[in-house]
Amino acid sequence: MNSTRMKIIIQDEWTSMNIEELFRNIWEFPKKVMHELRMDKAVSVNGQVINWNTPLKHKDEIIINLRESHDVDTPSPHPLEILYEDDYLLAVNKPAGMATHPNENEKNSLVNAVAYYLQSTEQIHKARHIHRLDKNTTGVVLFAKNALSKVVLDKMLNDRKIKRTYWALADGIIKRRKGDITAPIGRDRHHPTRRRVSKTGQQAITHYNVLETFLKENLSLIECSLDTGRTHQIRVHLSYIGHPLSGDKLYGGSAHFQRQALHARKLEFTHPFTLDNIQVIAPFLDNPPIFEQFL
Incomplete structure (x- = not known):
């Protein structure tokens, strides 16, 4: 096992909380993880191992020594x-x-x-x-x-405390400038990788906002955000309302681009x-x- 040190500086909002409260209520660490950290005496404050019920002060320095697995993914050089x-x-x-x-x-x-x-x-x-x-x-x-x-x-x-916004180019001119697509998504029995709107699928909600439309190219530039993160969600939902992503051959999109026009x-x-x-x-x-x- 490798050991990784994690340093956290106590912010003003956390003043008077203790380690137990921070771990359980603020960061919601699993009980098993908290138990291991306690047993390993892996947590110190300003260089001292202290009782987890001791109130913390602004700018106190917490060090957590983590046991990390040797299991590391195969490195592959690629411009990043x-x-x-x-x-x-x-x-x-x-x-x-x-x-x-x-x-x-x-x-x-x-x-x-x-x-x-x-x-x-x-x-x-x-x-x-x-x-x-x-x-x-x-x-x-x-x-x-x-x-x-x-x-x-x-x-x-x-x-949903991490907001992800996507830009997409959809086929056709989307008339409604803002909308929500609420339709459950499940597997397509007739295709190994495709998904489809299905009554028995998982709940899926996509919000979209039309940024601009292009009559000549018959395209709509839209911004999307998700309440759920289903496989192919934006692709399935836009196809479902009759405006598949341009370039998305799997879901009926035009051949305007060499890939589906979707960007996180x-x-x-x-x-x-x-x-x-x-x-x-x-x-x-x-x-x-x-x-x-x-x-």
């Missing part, structure tokens, strides 16, 4: 655009044609590229993605740098350990360009 990085997390810009995480036959995923970046910068961390993008969708993907960061960020994502444009959240307001915007990566010509 880092959009945001600190001691706890990493946001990167995923290009088209790259899977978010590796499968049995493929080791050139974004996870492998991030593993290479971390190794090359002498950071002993396992790359842990918080969410995924389809292989041919571009944009920002968030990674945690240790197991505790992942627990907290996973919970934030699940509680922005990520916004309050940093769980610094309380900073984080906003990450992902530049467009396509060559030849897809979105730039319509801005």
